[in-house]
Amino acid sequence: MSTTKEDVGRGSGNGRPRKRSRRLTTVTATPPVGTNANAKPTANAKPSARAKSAAETPPRAAAAAPAKRAIEPPPLSLLNRLRDAAGDAILGLDAFSPAFLRRIEDEVAAKLARAPMDLNAYGYDPWGLQADVVRRSMVISTLVYRYYFRVETRGAENLPSGRVLLIGNHAGQIALDAAMIAAAAFLEADPPRIVRGMGEYWLPRLPFLNVLMVRAGSVVGTPKNCVDLLDHGEAVIAFPEGVRGMNKSFTERYVLQEFGLGFLRLALETKTPIVPVAVVGSEEQAPSLGNWKTLARLLGMPAFPLVLAPVPLPVKYHIEFGAPMTFEGNPHDEDRVIGEMVEKVKSRIRRMMADGLARRKGVFL
Amino acid sequence: MQRLLITGISGGHGRLLAQRLRGSCEIVGVDRTPWEGRPKDITVHLADLRSHRVEDLFRRERPDAVVHLGLIRHDFDAILRHDVNVVATKRLLQYCADYGVEKVVVSTSSYVYGALPENPFYMDEDTALNVSRHYPEIRDLAEVDTLATAFLWRYPNIATAILRPVSTLGSNVQSSIGAYFKLPYVPTILGFDPLMQFIHESDLAEAMVAALERGARGVFNVVGPGAVPLGVAIREAGGTAVSLPEPLALFLLDRLFRYGWFPVPADAADFVKYPCTIDGRRFREATGFTPLLSLEETLQSVRI
Numbered sequence: 001m002s003t004t005k006e007d008v009g010r011g012s013g014n015g016r017p018r019k020r021s022r023r024l025t026t027v028t029a030t031p032p033v034g035t036n037a038n039a040k041p042t043a044n045a046k047p048s049a050r051a052k053s054a055a056e057t058p059p060r061a062a063a064a065a066p067a068k069r070a071i072e073p074p075p076l077s078l079l080n081r082l083r084d085a086a087g088d089a090i091l092g093l094d095a096f097s098p099a100f101l102r103r104i105e106d107e108v109a110a111k112l113a114r115a116p117m118d119l120n121a122y123g124y125d126p127w128g129l130q131a132d133v134v135r136r137s138m139v140i141s142t143l144v145y146r147y148y149f150r151v152e153t154r155g156a157e158n159l160p161s162g163r164v165l166l167i168g169n170h171a172g173q174i175a176l177d178a179a180m181i182a183a184a185a186f187l188e189a190d191p192p193r194i195v196r197g198m199g200e201y202w203l204p205r206l207p208f209l210n211v212l213m214v215r216a217g218s219v220v221g222t223p224k225n226c227v228d229l230l231d232h233g234e235a236v237i238a239f240p241e242g243v244r245g246m247n248k249s250f251t252e253r254y255v256l257q258e259f260g261l262g263f264l265r266l267a268l269e270t271k272t273p274i275v276p277v278a279v280v281g282s283e284e285q286a287p288s289l290g291n292w293k294t295l296a297r298l299l300g301m302p303a304f305p306l307v308l309a310p311v312p313l314p315v316k317y318h319i320e321f322g323a324p325m326t327f328e329g330n331p332h333d334e335d336r337v338i339g340e341m342v343e344k345v346k347s348r349i350r351r352m353m354a355d356g357l358a359r360r361k362g363v364f365l
Numbered sequence: 366m367q368r369l370l371i372t373g374i375s376g377g378h379g380r381l382l383a384q385r386l387r388g389s390c391e392i393v394g395v396d397r398t399p400w401e402g403r404p405k406d407i408t409v410h411l412a413d414l415r416s417h418r419v420e421d422l423f424r425r426e427r428p429d430a431v432v433h434l435g436l437i438r439h440d441f442d443a444i445l446r447h448d449v450n451v452v453a454t455k456r457l458l459q460y461c462a463d464y465g466v467e468k469v470v471v472s473t474s475s476y477v478y479g480a481l482p483e484n485p486f487y488m489d490e491d492t493a494l495n496v497s498r499h500y501p502e503i504r505d506l507a508e509v510d511t512l513a514t515a516f517l518w519r520y521p522n523i524a525t526a527i528l529r530p531v532s533t534l535g536s537n538v539q540s541s542i543g544a545y546f547k548l549p550y551v552p553t554i555l556g557f558d559p560l561m562q563f564i565h566e567s568d569l570a571e572a573m574v575a576a577l578e579r580g581a582r583g584v585f586n587v588v589g590p591g592a593v594p595l596g597v598a599i600r601e602a603g604g605t606a607v608s609l610p611e612p613l614a615l616f617l618l619d620r621l622f623r624y625g626w627f628p629v630p631a632d633a634a635d636f637v638k639y640p641c642t643i644d645g646r647r648f649r650e651a652t653g654f655t656p657l658l659s660l661e662e663t664l665q666s667v668r669i
Contacts (some may be wrong), residue, residue, distance in 0.1 A: 119659060120591050120593070120660065121659070122597050122601075122660070124560075124592070124593055124597070126486070126487075126591070127486050128486070128560045128592075128594065131426060138642045198621070202482075204482035204483065204639060205482045206556075207554075207555060207611075208556040209556075210482075210556070211556065211557065211558045219485075220482070220484070220485065222484075223485075224485035224486075224487065224488065224489070228486065228487050228644075265450070314452075348373075
């Protein structure tokens, strides 16, 4: 994606910056635009020059002239600039990041370069995804994936390279299960897939979060968005349990709640294979006494869980991608017919969850 | 198409369309204000679209195609605007049916869908017209659209095309969104940065020509070269985005709009918070229309 004809003959010749120099300016390794990767990072990759070089070429300005427009930081308000600076301080400044973080940044950047994306001249895809935000959030997800939840993933080879609908169990009060499935699909699948989330209808009302959600590749979970994304060959994740699953109480862990039928109608309509996903671990990460519905309604939130843990507990995650399931039929058939197909998906997830539970040694191990 | 009647011909869209079609057909225009320096082969009748002189015009000129651009926007009192737009459109459409017009093009706007948080990114033409839920000032636009749609179904022999173009930018056309992007410091709402679509005025004229030439019949979204976040669009158009917390922004913009110092009423704030992006597939398939100008050229045309 980031490799174009212009790159040939410049830099290392393979269109991508050399590994050695990539360590200097990780960000330029994947310019958010498909227009040019000839943002050849400086060749003076001497360790002593590292700090200086990083200061001279702030990550996003290091691109060559034609790329300038798409890559240079927007002249936005002071607040935005502060926010960018804070983001750079956490993720972008390679000079100050420890070696293991740099390795992860490199790995994410390399995978991102191989992940199929359809970016316009400004580096955004038709649904507002921005490669650089995906990269940053994937670095964080990878850290959580490897070192906090220590996720073990099976069946990543079941992810096809084209359109696919991932259907999983939903739990854990906040959508970390979605983030971990997305990280698994990005890190373990070949080619790396950027999973597009189907968000709750109230998320776009939240300041900042709505922008982050869209830039990282999620959309509001309307049927039209889902159909458009699938038609475009994307990997879409949906949790048919919705908040029923995510905000259920601890006593109902590993009990699948009622599945919505919409996802199956969309799969039939777009002839999309369904990959069932079972997540073990998320169900224990945030024990809850239940859902305070009155307060939720007062706050305009879909649910207000009474969570006992202040932060998600460091449980051990097991994720399994099942073999793709294809269904045929009339997408507008009555609920009973669609419900039977949904039940097949649900029982597959239930079985995979039971397997995962049997496999694990303990909640935290 | 022999004789084309363009309402609102002295406006930016009208002039562009007239100049584009000069020579290929006879062009008659009607507007309340004259078109200074118009080409000699274009006739402009001065009339209010609500007056009965418009019927005389149909009787005399016998146009076989009508493009209705004579809609007024924010510069006027809301009640007057509603009256002018809805009443005039209703009468005009009736004349089209009575005097044997074969093709009708009505251009409204993608704003008729409204900017709601739960909007899908690419709304198709079957989406409900929700604009009056949060932005009642332009419900007249939705009503004009509905009138035209009713007309489309009532007269199957007339090729009626209702175009719903995205935000139109350019130096000839006066639009609220154009005025907004022309500001040196463009107020936005803190924490929101929706995707927006744009089309250049000349591309919109081209889309109308395509609808006329193909005799397209139906309701069509008309999109330009793509979508970018609002912040990027402001930067590309040469302005500086100023993000304000929502309550402050709404208070300030409401005051400034009332004093005439700001082009858009505060109720329009939803359009810079939530997406109102549309799916242009149907029009592309019906007419083969694709915009000529890139997103970059379209955005940069704001300050030319």
